Amino acid sequence: MSDIVGCFNERAQKLLELHLASGFRKYFIWFKGKLQGSHVALIQEGKDLVNYALINAVAIRKILKKYDKVHFSKQGQAFKSQAQSMHIEILQSPWLCELMAFHINLRETKVKSGMTPASFEGCYLTFNDGKPFLSCELFDSVKLDIDLTCSICLDTVFDPVSLTCGHIFCYMCACSAASVSIVNGLKAAEPKEKCPLCREAGVYEGFVHLDELSILLRRSCSEYWEQRLQMERVERVRQAKEHWESQCQAFVGV
The missing domain is CATH 1.20.58 (Methane Monooxygenase Hydroxylase; Chain G, domain 1)
Known part of the structure; x- marks a missing residue:
């Protein structure tokens, strides 16, 4: 397999x-x-x-x-x-x-x-009670549904990533769960860090950025996407500022 x-x-x-x-x-x-x-x-x-x-x-x-x-x-x-x-x-x-x-x-x-x-007609994006799902009709009436709600922020995944365990999160939420800053990124996560859902360790190193899914959600949820974009810009600037301030302090020996 x-x-x-x-x-x-x-x-x-x-x-x-x-x-x-x-x-x-x-x-x-x-x-x-x-x-x-x-x-x-x-x-x-x-x-x-x-x-x-x-x-x-x-x-x-x-x-x-x-x-x-x-x-x-x-x-x-x-x-x-x-x-x-x-x-x-x-x-x-x-x-x-x-x-x-x-x-x-x-x-x-x-x-x-x-x-x-x-293109393949069996794939579509649906919303159930405001929550997005990526769905695909399989053979023999079997249906695959992928929940696109981040289990950390409980909102539609923004800038989505998939961990090696298969669970999908917002990139910033995944960084928070892995105890790393956005500046350092998920590749800097310690092997002991676990998935917030299944609690499996070592799932951050091989993460995959879901670019096609990001394009789809940006088009389908444009208003929400713009709001999250503005919020995350502020947070990214804050984390970047803290990171470089700490680097400068370490360099000058403060």
Whole structure:
């Protein structure tokens, strides 16, 4: 399973890197051969990756359920729980979340431009009692819902990041939970620091910035996004000022 998830993550990361790149960097990546073909090929590979993830998830679920039924055991369920704890279940991948947001962004862009959307139609952003969810219809009527409410500030995730355990938080909230400043960033977090939700340690070093999701939420919640942006600018300036003041004091020996 780890090889399957690793292959999926690598391909999805390369695809989204090309989509989000701009200017000379985009052409440089293109000519390096990370993705061959036109913009249509970019969309098609995104669709293939989402389908790959969903088919794999449903197949694993059916295999484990069948195993438990045939052998009158709970080993299949135990294996699934172990896979989740080891972060080798494909539905936990932050790149699946990014691909879902990628398709919604493409679809909305094409609708506004009057073009026929060619993206995956099963992904959409919904709001339930004001709380956002990233949803995707799986095969066999199975539905995947990703809660986009930060469990720390209890608001829609702003500048979202996914920890290696799969939980999503605002970047500033994650920094606070990891006991690091925004200036130093999450990579400066100690290995002992734990996820606020599952309490697993060492989940900050391999965090993923969810750029496609950030674009989607900025477009869908523009008023809220602008308010949070203003608030975070003030906090970032305050933390930066405190950081450099402490650095200057340490330098002069105060």
